[in-house]
Amino acid sequence: MRVAIGSALAETTPLGVSRADLDRLDERVGVAADRIERGRAAADFGYAALDLPERTDPAPIESAAASLADAETLLTIGIGGSSLGAATLARALGEDGRTLFLDNVDPAHTRGLLDDLDLESTALNVVSRSGTTAETLANFLVVREVMDEAGVDWTTRTVVTTGDSGNLRELAEAHDLPVLAVPDGAPGRFSALSPVGLLAPAFQGADIEAILEGGKRVAGGLGDSLFETPAYAYGATAYALEERGANINAVMPYAEALEAFAEWFAQLWAESLGKDRRGQTPARALGATDQHSQLQLYRAGPRDKLITLVRPRDRPNLPIPETELDGIGYLSGEDLGGLLDAEFDATAASLAESGVPSVEIAIDAIDEHGIGELLVGMEAACIMVGELSDVETFTQPAVEWGKQATRDLLRGEGSLPETPTLVVED
Amino acid sequence: MRVAIGSALAETTPLGVSRADLDRLDERVGVAADRIERGRAAADFGYAALDLPERTDPAPIESAAASLADAETLLTIGIGGSSLGAATLARALGEDGRTLFLDNVDPAHTRGLLDDLDLESTALNVVSRSGTTAETLANFLVVREVMDEAGVDWTTRTVVTTGDSGNLRELAEAHDLPVLAVPDGAPGRFSALSPVGLLAPAFQGADIEAILEGGKRVAGGLGDSLFETPAYAYGATAYALEERGANINAVMPYAEALEAFAEWFAQLWAESLGKDRRGQTPARALGATDQHSQLQLYRAGPRDKLITLVRPRDRPNLPIPETELDGIGYLSGEDLGGLLDAEFDATAASLAESGVPSVEIAIDAIDEHGIGELLVGMEAACIMVGELSDVETFTQPAVEWGKQATRDLLRGEGSLPETPTLVVED
Numbered sequence: 001m002r003v004a005i006g007s008a009l010a011e012t013t014p015l016g017v018s019r020a021d022l023d024r025l026d027e028r029v030g031v032a033a034d035r036i037e038r039g040r041a042a043a044d045f046g047y048a049a050l051d052l053p054e055r056t057d058p059a060p061i062e063s064a065a066a067s068l069a070d071a072e073t074l075l076t077i078g079i080g081g082s083s084l085g086a087a088t089l090a091r092a093l094g095e096d097g098r099t100l101f102l103d104n105v106d107p108a109h110t111r112g113l114l115d116d117l118d119l120e121s122t123a124l125n126v127v128s129r130s131g132t133t134a135e136t137l138a139n140f141l142v143v144r145e146v147m148d149e150a151g152v153d154w155t156t157r158t159v160v161t162t163g164d165s166g167n168l169r170e171l172a173e174a175h176d177l178p179v180l181a182v183p184d185g186a187p188g189r190f191s192a193l194s195p196v197g198l199l200a201p202a203f204q205g206a207d208i209e210a211i212l213e214g215g216k217r218v219a220g221g222l223g224d225s226l227f228e229t230p231a232y233a234y235g236a237t238a239y240a241l242e243e244r245g246a247n248i249n250a251v252m253p254y255a256e257a258l259e260a261f262a263e264w265f266a267q268l269w270a271e272s273l274g275k276d277r278r279g280q281t282p283a284r285a286l287g288a289t290d291q292h293s294q295l296q297l298y299r300a301g302p303r304d305k306l307i308t309l310v311r312p313r314d315r316p317n318l319p320i321p322e323t324e325l326d327g328i329g330y331l332s333g334e335d336l337g338g339l340l341d342a343e344f345d346a347t348a349a350s351l352a353e354s355g356v357p358s359v360e361i362a363i364d365a366i367d368e369h370g371i372g373e374l375l376v377g378m379e380a381a382c383i384m385v386g387e388l389s390d391v392e393t394f395t396q397p398a399v400e401w402g403k404q405a406t407r408d409l410l411r412g413e414g415s416l417p418e419t420p421t422l423v424v425e426d
Numbered sequence: 427m428r429v430a431i432g433s434a435l436a437e438t439t440p441l442g443v444s445r446a447d448l449d450r451l452d453e454r455v456g457v458a459a460d461r462i463e464r465g466r467a468a469a470d471f472g473y474a475a476l477d478l479p480e481r482t483d484p485a486p487i488e489s490a491a492a493s494l495a496d497a498e499t500l501l502t503i504g505i506g507g508s509s510l511g512a513a514t515l516a517r518a519l520g521e522d523g524r525t526l527f528l529d530n531v532d533p534a535h536t537r538g539l540l541d542d543l544d545l546e547s548t549a550l551n552v553v554s555r556s557g558t559t560a561e562t563l564a565n566f567l568v569v570r571e572v573m574d575e576a577g578v579d580w581t582t583r584t585v586v587t588t589g590d591s592g593n594l595r596e597l598a599e600a601h602d603l604p605v606l607a608v609p610d611g612a613p614g615r616f617s618a619l620s621p622v623g624l625l626a627p628a629f630q631g632a633d634i635e636a637i638l639e640g641g642k643r644v645a646g647g648l649g650d651s652l653f654e655t656p657a658y659a660y661g662a663t664a665y666a667l668e669e670r671g672a673n674i675n676a677v678m679p680y681a682e683a684l685e686a687f688a689e690w691f692a693q694l695w696a697e698s699l700g701k702d703r704r705g706q707t708p709a710r711a712l713g714a715t716d717q718h719s720q721l722q723l724y725r726a727g728p729r730d731k732l733i734t735l736v737r738p739r740d741r742p743n744l745p746i747p748e749t750e751l752d753g754i755g756y757l758s759g760e761d762l763g764g765l766l767d768a769e770f771d772a773t774a775a776s777l778a779e780s781g782v783p784s785v786e787i788a789i790d791a792i793d794e795h796g797i798g799e800l801l802v803g804m805e806a807a808c809i810m811v812g813e814l815s816d817v818e819t820f821t822q823p824a825v826e827w828g829k830q831a832t833r834d835l836l837r838g839e840g841s842l843p844e845t846p847t848l849v850v851e852d
Contacts, residue, residue: 006846080718095538104715105769107744107762108792109682112521132753135714138746138765141757145747167751221852233850247673247730248707256535267719274723281674281723281731283709288561289530291828292506293693297700297707299824304673305707318533320564321571325593327558330837331567336533339564339836343531346831349842353827366534398725401779402717405772410765411756416775420432424659426647 001218001363001377003230005237007348008306008357015303016357017240025388026226029236032387033224036380046394048185049379050222052193053215053372055183058208061195064159064178065202071123071157072098074203075113077143078127078196079103079135080271081188082161084264085197085375086127091260092371093206102143105135110142119150123157125199129182131167134406161195187394189267192375207368214372222380231377234359235384238306241357242280242385246306249280250298253310254287254344257366261310262286265378272382275391275398280306287311288343295347299354307351307358310374311344314365427644427789427803429656431663433774434732434783441729441783443666451814452652455662458813459650462806472820474611475805476648478619479641479798481609484634487621490585490604491628497549497583498524500629501539503569504553504622505529505561506697507614508587510690511623511801512553517686518797519632527626528569531561536568545576549583551625555608557593560832587621613820615693618801633794640798648806657803660785661810664732667783668706668815672732675706676724679736680713680770683792687736688712691804698808701817701824706732713737714769721773725780733777733784736800737770740791 010016017025039047068074076086076099083103090099102113124143128136147154161180162168172179180195182188191197193215198208223229226236238249249269251262266282273279285294287309298307315337322332331339351358361377363370386393408414436442443451465473494500502512502525509529516525528539550569554562573580587606588594598605606621608614617623619641624634649655652662664675675695677688692708699705711720713735724733741763748758757765777784787803789796812819834840 002849002851004847004849006848009846009848011846079715084719095535095542097542103718104682104712105762105766106680106682107742107766109521110762111742111744116521116523131751134754134757134765134769135718137749137751137754138757138760138762141747141749142744142762167753171751218852227850230850230852247728250707254532256530256532263719270720270723270727274720274727276726277728279723279727281676281707281709281727283707286530289505291825292529292561293510293689294696294700295828296822296824297696297705299827300702301696301700301705301707302673302703316533316537318537318568321567323563323567325557325563325597327593328560328563330833331560331564334564334836336531336536336564336568339560339832340531340533342832342835343560343828345842346828346835349831349845350828352845353843354824396722398722398780399717401725402721402769402772402776405775406765406768407756409768409772410760416771417779419775419778420435420437421430422432422435423428423430424653424656425428426644426656 001230001361001373003233004360005233007352008237008241008359012352013355013357015241015244015246017237017244021240025236025240028388029226029232029384030224032384033222033232035387036383043185046186046190049190050219052183052186052191053212053219053376056194056212058212060180061198061202061208064180064199067178068123068157068203072118072121073100074098074123074125074200075100075102076125076127076200077102077136077139079133080267081191082127082136082196084267085192086200088260088264089192089197089211089371090200090204092257092366093201093368094204096204099200099204102139103135105138110139114143114146119147119152124154125159125161126168127161127196128168129163129188131162131169159199189271190379193372210368211372214369215376218373218376218380231380232384234361235381236388237359238280239385239388241306245304246357247280248283248305249308250283250285250305251308252285252287252290254340255312255366258310259286268378268382271396272393273385273389273391278389278391287347288340291343291347298356299350305356307356308361309344309348309358310361312363312366312370427656427787427799429659430786431659433778434663434667434785438778439781439783441667441670441672443663443670447666451662451666454814455652455658455810456650458810459648459658461813462809469611472612472616475616476645478609478612478617479638479645479802482620482638484638486606487624487628487634490606490625493604494549494583494629498544498547499526500524500549500551500626501526501528502551502553502626503528503562503565505559506693507617508553508562508622510693511618512626514618514686514690515623515637515797516626516630518683518792519627519794520630522630525626525630528565529561531564536565540569540572545573545578550580551585551587552594553587553622554594555589555614557588557595585625615697616805619798636794637798640795641802644799644802644806657806658810660787661807662814663785664706665811665814667732671730672783673706674709674731675734676709676711676731677734678711678713678716680766681738681792684736685712694804694808697822698819699811699815699817704815704817713773714766717769717773724782725776731782733782734787735770735774735784736787738789738792738796
């Protein structure tokens with residue numbers, strides 16, 4: 001992984017960090033890096049995520065995938081951290097449409113998805129650590145009934161990914177289903193490189209050992225200086241810019257295959273760092289498409305953003321044919337990837353020209369090794385920001401209120417607090 | 427359309443607007459509404475967008491769709507405003523996979539898409555007002571050549587959507603292709619209710635006259651007070667909250683079918699209002715999924731956000747089966763949509779409880795009429811924010827620098843300005 005922070009320096013942008021400030025910050029990075037390593041050594045909750053690439057045994061995952069090999073489609077039922085890591089890996093490594101994800105509880109969508117599925121050839125992976133996640137269990141109950149009604153034996157091709165005990169564990173025992181273990185040591189958003197994230201790419205035929213290798217390369221190489229460790233260079237820069245007013249972190253990969261990565265990143269960043277009235281808001285973008293949507297704002301809007309540009313160094317070749325059409329002769333003989341990279345460079349320069357800080361993150365290629373590096377690199381970066389910000393990176397207490405209120409509403413217990421009414425209707 | 431702003435009031439949230447301030451703001455809304463109506467009467471650029479539902483003739487669009495009726499798939503090649511409106515309408519009104527969109531110039535993605543397509547049964551719609559949009563023309567040239575090489579006559583099922591002159595217009599004349607007109611009076615992001623946005627849903631079998639009717643209902647009912655006009659209630663509230671520090675507008679529809687709508691909204695808001703160091707940054711979210719991703723940040727992070735919650739009043743029924751599983755008995759006998767709506771209500775309440783302002787926008791249903799109302803309502807809201815903010819809503823000057831730099835790079839003319847280098851690599 002390569003992280004370039006020159007365009008986030010005070011020399012480039014009024015919001016930027018000076019080299020002297022970076023030097024001072026690096027002392028704090030060293031202290032934080034030491035704490036992270038102690039957390040890993042003690043297998044403390046959260047920190048242990050950095051050792052998942054080392055600890056995760058690919059064998060049971062590959063074995064579960066093999067047991068589903070005669071299925072045409074794998075439908076993963078899970079939400080948040082039980083879905084986004086798997087989706088990120090599956091989408092980065094293939095667009096073959098064989099892996100589907102059902103997270104939301106939208107009756108129109110769930111119905112439409114089930115209508116389109118060939119149930120006979122669909123495998124299920126139900127993912128919930130507790131076995132009681134409302135959305136996941138509700139969707140599973142619906143899907144199971146539809147299969148029952150169609151005379152399809154859902155127990156023949158269902159994998160359960162869950163914790164050591166609870167509903168789904170018992171269900172698996174009752175029906176003799178293969179079980180994959182949600183790892184103990186980390187919240188869902190940090191568990192992509194575990195069975196939680198790896199079954200879907202394994203089903204697609206990806207080399208999950210190479211994903212783990214990529215993760216290990218980053219996790220094994222974490223040093224104690226931002227000037228030597230790309231992940232910490234990114235995390236420390238994001239922290240420094242947040243301190244200087246960059247409340248927004250617009251993550252803009254220049255690769256369609258990384259669109260789901262931007263969603264995964266958005267959960268990682270928001271749920272880990274959005275605490276104590278702190279935390280950058282992740283804005284999910286996609287280059288070059290969002291040059292035609294968000295770039296006007298990024299360049300000319302408030303100075304409250306860091307733009308994180310991500311790209312692979314290698315892209316497949318796809319030449320743009322010669323053309324007789326007026327005004328686009330400059331495209332003739334170029335490659336589509338050359339156009340995309342020129343747009344990347346021009347956008348980076350246009351941000352610098354207007355005084356907006358950006359960081360460039362590059363991986364060698366969007367392949368197993370590269371995506372493994374990228375995910376673990378961003379996890380390490382996020383943990384570093386959490387240390388520097390002094391927040392509890394691995395919890396998400398603010399979501400509990402709404403979960404309880406939802407249960408109360410459905411149970412007919414209690415009622416929501418009143419809010420003032422001001423309704424305008426036509 | 428129904429807009430509820432009670433949870434954005436100062437009574438609910440420290441960031442909120444007081445009723446007295448709203449009353450004062452309403453005087454400015456009246457002045458702005460008058461200016462908007464004068465702009466419409468004079469058919470001034472941009473303001474004229476509000477009359478597209480009235481002016482757009484569905485006949486040529488329906489006729490073009492009919493000429494493609496034997497195609498299995500319609501591939502729309504366009505980017506930004508030449509794609510997002512059509513995608514929003516197509517996705518809201520169906521998930522049948524018959525309409526595809528190619529916007530980005532990613533060689534891996536374009537190649538993968540072409541490999542999966544049955545070229546013989548694929549129709550094309552090439553959308554570019556100027557006929558020189560780099561991404562659109564590059565992709566079109568690639569697709570055309572692949573069809574040529576496969577012996578497929580691309581001229582038999584290609585529609586061109588473009589301006590009065592230029593490349594694509596000439597191409598259409600040379601090959602006798604059907605042409606749909608990009609309307610003069612508005613930038614692309616305001617042209618969903620024109621041929622630019624309507625061919626894809628028409629191809630899918632949607633009733634585009636009902637889309638226009640929905641738009642007309644909103645555009646014809648715009649009054650001069652935020653207390654009477656839902657679109658202006660939303661726009662004025664968003665403006666007032668931006669003035670009070672809500673630099674972020676997180677748009678969170680509770681409906682999978684509106685996921686593309688959130689992208690369309692993000693362009694509308696960012697490109698129209700991101701000027702003069704002003705403009706809320708749109709954050710695209712999706713309920714209930716993002717409760718498991720962004721809600722922690724929304725509730726516990728910085729007080730810099732307005733959360734815009736969107737939902738339909740009607741949803742299809744899909745009962746959650748009775749279950750023997752522990753801890754989720756409260757789901758038994760509920761409907762999946764009931765769960766989603768309970769989560770909506772609980773999330774709204776949980777935001778209010780933590781002092782975060784939100785607005786609720788409801789449409790009757792996600793159907794032709796409802797989506798027509800929603801899009802034109804948001805356009806009117808955006809124009810109102812632009813008037814109140816005194817920005818040039820209908821231009822996007824900041825994107826030109828990068829476009830020129832891209833062309834220069836590919837032509838080998840000039841070079842990008844140097845930025846300081848600080849690279850960390852492992």
